[in-house]
Amino acid sequence: MRVRRIRAERFGAIVAVDDPPALVAVDRVLARRLGADGGALWDGPESDEVLTAPTEAHVAATERCPAACTGCYADARPDGHEPSFEALCARLESLARLGVFSVAFGGGESALRHDVERVAEHARALGMVPTLSTSGLGVTPARAAAFRVFAQVNVSWDGGGDLYRAVRGYDGAGAAEQAIGLLSEADVPVGVNTVVTRETVAHLGTIADRAERMGAVELQLLRFKPSGRGRLDYLGRRLEPAQAKALPGVLRALSVERAIAIRIDCAMVPLLVGDGAIGPEELVRFGVMGCEAGRSLMTVDARGGVRPCSFWEGEAASRGEDAGRAWAQDAALGRFRAHAASPPEPCRSCRYRASCRGGCRIVAGHLGGDPWTPDPECPRVRALGR
Amino acid sequence: MDREDDRDLSSAEEGRVLSVRFGRSANCSSVGSAIDVLFVSSVVGTALIGALAFLLRRPARDEGDEEDDARPPDPR
Numbered sequence: 001m002r003v004r005r006i007r008a009e010r011f012g013a014i015v016a017v018d019d020p021p022a023l024v025a026v027d028r029v030l031a032r033r034l035g036a037d038g039g040a041l042w043d044g045p046e047s048d049e050v051l052t053a054p055t056e057a058h059v060a061a062t063e064r065c066p067a068a069c070t071g072c073y074a075d076a077r078p079d080g081h082e083p084s085f086e087a088l089c090a091r092l093e094s095l096a097r098l099g100v101f102s103v104a105f106g107g108g109e110s111a112l113r114h115d116v117e118r119v120a121e122h123a124r125a126l127g128m129v130p131t132l133s134t135s136g137l138g139v140t141p142a143r144a145a146a147f148r149v150f151a152q153v154n155v156s157w158d159g160g161g162d163l164y165r166a167v168r169g170y171d172g173a174g175a176a177e178q179a180i181g182l183l184s185e186a187d188v189p190v191g192v193n194t195v196v197t198r199e200t201v202a203h204l205g206t207i208a209d210r211a212e213r214m215g216a217v218e219l220q221l222l223r224f225k226p227s228g229r230g231r232l233d234y235l236g237r238r239l240e241p242a243q244a245k246a247l248p249g250v251l252r253a254l255s256v257e258r259a260i261a262i263r264i265d266c267a268m269v270p271l272l273v274g275d276g277a278i279g280p281e282e283l284v285r286f287g288v289m290g291c292e293a294g295r296s297l298m299t300v301d302a303r304g305g306v307r308p309c310s311f312w313e314g315e316a317a318s319r320g321e322d323a324g325r326a327w328a329q330d331a332a333l334g335r336f337r338a339h340a341a342s343p344p345e346p347c348r349s350c351r352y353r354a355s356c357r358g359g360c361r362i363v364a365g366h367l368g369g370d371p372w373t374p375d376p377e378c379p380r381v382r383a384l385g386r
Numbered sequence: 387m388d389r390e391d392d393r394d395l396s397s398a399e400e401g402r403v404l405s406v407r408f409g410r411s412a413n414c415s416s417v418g419s420a421i422d423v424l425f426v427s428s429v430v431g432t433a434l435i436g437a438l439a440f441l442l443r444r445p446a447r448d449e450g451d452e453e454d455d456a457r458p459p460d461p462r
Contacts, residue, residue, distance in 0.1 A: 001441035011404065015442065023407045024438060030401025033443060048404075056411045073415060106414020131412035152412035191412050220413050255422045263409060265416035278424050285435060287407030288419040297417050310415040 005127065006031070007053070007099050008038040011046040014055060016101050016129075021151070023055055023101065023287070049341055051296055053099035053327060058299040058310050059320070061088060061116055062108035067135050070169030071195070071237065073311050075228035076108045081302050085115050089122050091300050091320035096126035098323045100298075102151075104131045106310070108302060111138035111147075111179075120149040133193060135172055136179030144182035154191040154220055155180050158200050159207045166199045167237075177214060184215025191218035196268070197237045201247070204254060212260040219260050221251075223267035226366035227311035234366060238377065239271075245379060248275045266290050266297075266309075267360035273352050274379030283355035290356035294336035298327060308336045311362040336361065339372050346384045347374050403439040 005016040013031035015024045026034070028042055041052070063080025065072070095103065103123050110116050111134040120130035132153045139147070139155075147153055157176040158164045164173035183190040192211040194200060200207065208219050226234035239247070251272060255262045264272060269290035272278065282288075289296065293308030300306055305316025306326040318326035318333075327333065342348070343358035350356065359375025367376050374381045408420040423431065 001438075001444065003442070017442075020408060021410050024442065025404040025406070026439075026442065027402045027404055029399070030403070030439065030442060033401055056417065058414050060414075102411055104411055104414040110414075129410070131410055131414075133412065133414035150412075152410040154412040154414075189410070191410075193413055218409065218412075220418050222413070222416060225416075251421060252425055255425050261409060261420055262422055263413075263418040263420050265413065265418050267416060269419070272421065279428075282424055282428070282431065285405055285431060286420070286423045287405045288421060288424065289407075289417055292417045 003034060005101060006034055006036050007101070008036045008041055009048070009052055010041050010044060011048045013038070050337060054298040055100070055296040056102045056104060057095045057100045058104050058106060058297065059088070059091060060107050060300065060302040061105045061110040061113055061119060063302040064112065065107060065109040065135070067109065067137060067168070067172055068170055069229070070233065071167070071224065071230040073225055073227040073230050074108065080108055082113070083302055083304065085119065087304065088119050091304060091323070092119070092123050092126055092128070094321050094323040096128055098327055100128055102129040102131065104133060106133045109135055109137050111143070117146045117149050124149065134179065136176040139179035139182055141182055144186040144188060147183060147188050148186065150188065152189040152191055153183050154193045155183070156193045157211070158194050159203050160210065163200060163203060167195055167197055180211070180214045180216055190216050191220050192216045193220045193222055195222045195224050196239065197224050198240055198243060201239060201243050201250065204250060208254055208258050208260055208262070212258065217261060218263060220263045220265065221268060222265045223271070223360065225267065225311045225360070225362050227313060227362055231366060241382070244271055244377065245274060247271045248273070248277060266292055267363065269356050270359045270375055270378035270380070273356070280351045280355060283352065288355055291336070291340060291358060291361060293361070294333035295340065298323070298333065306330055308333050344374060346381060350380060400443060401439065403435050403442070406435065406438055
């Protein structure tokens with residue numbers, strides 16, 4: 001097995017391998033065998049609460065986007081801010097110095113940047129693995145070939161025609177489907193991002209089947225978040241309680257009945273374990289992560305501001321050009337870590353706490369006015385509240 | 387089955403795999419986790435983790451195996 005990179009951590013090390021792509025956490029004994037030297041890190045307890053650096057960074061390459069999706073978490077607009085190539089490179093260099101493994105570029109519509117491939121090449125030259133999320137706008141045959149610089153490109157697609165329009169509020173399914181096809185033909189590993197709403201949840205099987213037929217290797221399911229324009233119609237879009245309750249069974253069926261890989265996002269972990277069928281040790285063993293903001297994730301917005309996650313709308317107090325300082329000292333990152341380390345009940349005594357880390361702060365903040373309270377849509381929180 | 391296969395593939399003496407996260411994180415807005423592997427049996431899951439530990443240790447054992455003889459380029 002080819003080890004691409006190894007980074008010492010308090011518990012041992014994180015090892016990046018490429019075939020299959022994975023991040024493997026190993027203990028100090030195995031880390032040492034693989035050539036890592038934890039130095040002073042290994043003098044203390046073998047904690048995994050705080051990592052030495054993010055494993056992945058989300059970097060907005062632009063705020064510009066012509067799509068006008070009604071639920072856009074970034075409130076992206078055609079005249080949004082777009083950082084210069086040099087500014088983006090400075091942020092990437094800072095993230096690389098910190099020890100970040102991978103960078104996911106988004107926005108805004110990053111594929112409409114004429115130089116996004118060069119930005120990705122710079123990330124690769126710095127030792128990081130670049131990926132991209134796109135609506136499909138800007139993906140031509142030539143650009144699809146150029147996008148081979150990305151380890152994977154995820155295209156936002158919530159199903160065909162009317163379903164896509166119902167979720168996104170604009171008619172973009174065709175562009176997304178064309179992009180998936182072009183990227184697949186160009187041998188770019190392509191995933192599909194699908195937002196799970198009360199409209200799409202009944203169609204996830206069909207969406208997975210079509211995504212696979214179009215050439216996608218992965219279906220990434222995203223919980224709808226009340227952030228940006230997504231706040232405006234959140235209550236009308238989120239899953240109904242009965243749909244949330246049925247979701248674990250839906251995810252199980254998607255996973256066992258199809259070849260396409262199924263992923264869920266951090267905010268969906270409380271819903272995945274809502275029926276208690278999966279043991280908490282399995283989540284830990286296979287790195288299924290809940291809120292990783294401030295632990296393995298840091299984001300840099302288009303203006304260079306650092307945030308714990310892309311949906312967090314608080315004032316950015318740190319800069320992406322000084323990622324090391326941000327990781328060590330940023331108050332918002334620290335607040336997310338403190339919440340995960342000591343969440344309120346019922347999360348504190350929940351058997352899934354180590355992976356879930358207290359549910360989604362964005363949902364909690366929107367619905368209850370306080371992000372440091374339990375995720376009110378978590379079925380376990382809901383059941384205990386009755 | 388050779389002698390390697392007879393050993394505990396994730397022993398404390400040889401080092402353990404604590405967890406594994408499969409796949410690329412290609413979504414720009416939130417952290418993703420592969421869930422397919424959650425639905426395999428616990429026996430298969432345990433074997434998978436053990437096999438990973440074994441494969442990771444192989445470079446140190448099989449000197450001269452060019453395919454797998456990968457030393458980490460950037461240990462910190």
